[in-house]
Amino acid sequence: MGQLINSILVLLMLTGFMLLGSSRLAACIRTIAIQGLLLGFLAISMQDGDWTISGVLLPTTSAVVKGVVLPWLLFRAMREADTAREVEPFISYNLSIIAGAAALALSLWLGARLQLPNQPASSLLVPTAFFTSLVGMIVIASRRKALTQVLGYLALENGVYAFGTAVALHLPVLVELGILLDVFVAVFVMGIAMFHISREFNHIDTDKLAALTDRLR
C-alpha cells in the first residue's frame, strides 16, 4: 500500500513540473486533469482497507469533477478563446522549472520540520501537498493567459485538498461537497469571465488588464 501511495505522490510531483514546463494550454489542462484523477486515487488508497461509502464516493465524485468535468469546461473555454499556447510567460519555462525545484526543496524542508500529531501514511504526503500548492502560486504569478491562471488556481486548490487527505482529515460530507461545489462554481464563473475577456479583447492575456491603477496626483 505504501508503495502505491508513494507512486501516486511522485506522479503528482511530476504533474507539478509538467504544468510548469509546458507551453501548450491543452497539455496544461490535461496535466491538471491527471492531477485531479490522481488525487481521487490518493484519497481512495488512503482508506487503507476500511472502505466506507462516503470514503469512496466522495473521492470518486471529486475525481470526476476535477479530472473530467472541469477539464472539459476548460477545453471549451480554450476553444472559445481560440488560443493554444501560453506565449512569453513572465518567467521562462526553464526558469519556472528551476523555481519549481526550489519550491520542492522548500516543501521537503517544511514537510520534515512539521510535526504532525498522527503519522501520515507516507512521509511524502505533506511535501507533495505543499509543492502542488506552490506550483499553483508560481503559475498564477508568472503566466499571462487567464486560462493558465485558472489552472494555477486549480493546482493550488489541489494542493490544499491533498494536504487535507495527508493529515487524514475526515471532514463531514456536507463540507467536502461544499468545498467541491465552490471549486466547481469558481472555475465556472472564471470560465464565464474568460469568455467575456476573450470577446472584449480578442485574447485572454491578463497583462492587458491594466487599466485600473492608482493615478495619484
Add this chain to the structure above:
Amino acid sequence: MISGSLLPLILAMALAPLMQAVITRTKSVMAGRVGPSLLQPYWDLRKLLLKGAVYSRTTSWVFQLGPTIGLASVIIALTLIPFGGFPALSAFSGDLVLIVYLMALGRFCTVVAALDTGSSFEGMGASREVTFSALAEPAFFLALAALARQTGYLSLNPVLAAVSTATWMRAAPMLGLTIAALTIVFLAENSRMPVDDPATHLELTMIHEVMVLDHSGPDFAMIQYSAALKMWLFATIIVGVVAPWHSGNRWIDTAVGLIGMLVLGIATGLIESSMARLRLLRIPQLMLVAILLSALALAL
C-alpha cells in the same frame, strides 16, 4: 583491489559495436529497409584501422592525443562496471565518482582535440557538446547518488548487486525516477534522438559528429569504438537496475543481462525511429528534466 572477473570487460569490448548494430538494424526495419549486416560496425572499424591517418598542418599533438585518451578513459571506466553475475575487475568505495570523472576526462580530450583543429564547425560542435554535457553530467551524477542512497553503497559493484526485486518493492517510485533520468542521460550522452541525430549529414545540425569530422583512420576508429563502449557502459547500469534478478547462477544472470542489453538496443532504435530531434533550444529543458528527476529520486 583486483578481485573481480575479466568477463564484463571482455564482453563489453567484444559486443559493444554489436549493440550499435542492433540499434541501426531496428531503425532500418522500422523504416522498411533491410539494413546493414549486424557485423557492419566491426567491418567499419577494421577498414578504418587499415587506413592511414591524415593530420592537418594546423593541428598539434593535442589533436592526436584526444582519441587515445578518450578510448583509454572509457576502458578504465569499464573495468569498474560489473555485468550480470560477474563482479567488475576492480571496485572500491567511491568508484561511482571515478566513473563520472573518467567520462568527463574522455569528453574533455575529445573537445580539446576538436578545438585544436581551429575549424569553426568543430568549435561549434564542441561548444554544444560542452553545453549539453554540463547539464547531463549532474543528472548522471545525481542518478548514481540516488542509487547509492537507496542501496547504501558507494561502489557500483555492490550497488548493482544490492538492487533486487525487493528494492523495487520498497522504493519503486525512486528507482523509476532514476531509470527515467538515466535513460535521458543515456540518449544524450550517446548522441541519440531526441537530443542529437547520429545519422544526420548536415554539419549545422550535428552535435557530436561535427566534433570528430577531422579525425581519420585509426584515430577515427578509436573514437567510434570508444563511443560504442560508452553506450555499453551506460546501458549496463540501466539494465542492471531495470532487470534486478539474481538467480544465484552467474551464467544465467549474464544471459539475462545480455537479453536486457538487446532489449535496450531495440528500445533505443524504436525511440529513434518514433521521435524527431528536439530543437537545440529545447534540449536544455530536457536535460533540466533529467536533473530534476534524478534530484527528486535522490531527495525522496
Add this chain to the structure above:
Amino acid sequence: MIFLLIIMPVCAGTVAFFLESDRLRRILLLSVAVAQAVLSLTTWIVQPAPALGGWLAEDALGKMIDTLTNVLFLAVSFYAVAYLREERKQPHSDFVEGVFFSNAREASFTACLLFFLAAMNLVAVSQQLALLWVAVEATTLASAPLIYFHRHHRSLEATWKYLLICSVGIAFALLGIFFLAVAATNPDGSAISLMLHDLQSNAHHLNAPWLKAAFVLLLVGYGTKMGLAPFHTWLPDAHSEAPSIASALLSGALLNCAFLGILRAQEICVAGGLGDFSDRLLLAFGLISMAVAAIFISGQTDYKRMLAYSSVEHMGILAVGVGLGGAAAFGAMLHVINHSLTKAMLFLVAGNFLAVYRTKNTKGVAGALSVLPVSGMLWLLGLFAITGSPPFGPFLSEFTILKAALDQGQTFVAVVYLAILAIILAAMAAPALAMAQGTPSEHIGVTPGREIALTAVPAILGIVVLAMGVYVPSVLTRVLREAAHFLG
C-alpha cells in the same frame, strides 16, 4: 428560522433569475429584503433554535453581523430598485472612454444579489468553521457578477482581479482550516470537531504551534477578502468599477463577513491562551492597512477609489480594535456597525453623483450642494462621519478604541492611530469639500424627476449614523459586549 434566513433568498434568487417581468422581480426583491430584515430583527427577541445539529446557530457576534447585513440589504434594495429603473437597457456610451457597453441582464443581477445575501447570512450563522469557509467562498462567487454589471473592459478587469485574488486568498484560509483540524487532533487519533463551541471549550488541548500557523493562514486568507493591506489590491478596483449598490454591499456587508472569519479564529486563539500572539498580528496588519490607506487616499483623484481605500483604513481600525482587546474590542464591534452604515451611505451618494456628473474624478464634480442639495448635504455629513468627527457614530467607536489604547499603555499604537486618522481627515476633506462647494459647470443641469429613493435611502442611513453617535441602545450594547467578550 435560521434555515429560512438562507433558504428564502436562495429560492427567491432562483425565481428572480427566470422571472421575465421587471416589475414582479423588483417586488420580489423588495419583499424578500423586508422579510429578511424582519426575520433577523426577530432573532433579537426570540433566540432561534440551532439547526443542522448545531452547525447553524446565532451567537451574539453572528446575530450582530447578520442583522447588520440584512438591514443594509433592505436599504440597498430600495435604492437598487430605483437605480435599476433609471438604468438604460440599450447599449450606451461609457463616460470614461466613450466606448459603448450594455448592462448585464437585470434578472441575473437581481438573482446574484439574492444569492449574495444568502451566502452572507450563511457566513453569519455558521458555527462550523469549514462550513464558514464554504460560505465565504460562496460570497465571492455570488458577488463577482455584481461587479460586472456594466459590461465594459474596466469592470471586467476588476471582476477578474476580484475573483482570482479572493479565490487564491480563500484557498489559504482553507489550508488554515486544515491546520486547525491538525491542531485539534490528539496524538491518540481522536479529534475535536471543527465546531466553534467545541474548539473554544477544548482550546487548551489544541496543539499550539499548529494553532498559531492556522491563525496566520486564516488571517491572510480572510484578510485578503476583508481588504487588509497588503492583500487589499482587488478592493479599490472592484469598488470603483462596480455599480454603487454593489459597492455599498461589498463595503458595508461583505467585508464584515470576511472579518467574521478572522474573529472566529481569534475567539479560538483567545480561548487557547494564544491571545497575545494573535493580538500582535492583528495590531500589525491593522496599522499597516491604515497606513497604506492613508498613502493612497492622499492625492486620490477618483472619489469611488477614495471611498474604497477608506474601507481599507476602517478594516485596519477594526483589526487594531480587536488586537487591543478589552474595551477596544467592544469599540471595534460598534465600529463594524458604524462603518457599514456610513460607508454604504457614502457609496450610494457617490452613485447619485456619478449619475448626474458622469465622472468619477473628484475635479469633475463641483457645486454638488446646489445641483443635488440632499445628496450634497449627505456627502458632507458622510465625509465628516467617516473621518471620525463628532457627533457621528464612527467618532464614538473610534474614540472608544483610542481611549482603550491609552488606558492599556499602548502609547505607540495610539499615536500612530491618531496620526493616520488626522492625515486621512485632511486628505479626504480637501477634495470632498471641493466637490460639495463651488459652482457647477454650466452643462450640468438639475435632472428633474429622479427617483425619491435615491436620496431617501442615504438620508435614512445618515440619520441612523447620526443617531448612533448620540445614543446607542442598551440592548445593542449588551449584545456587542457579549460579542466582544470572547475576543480577549
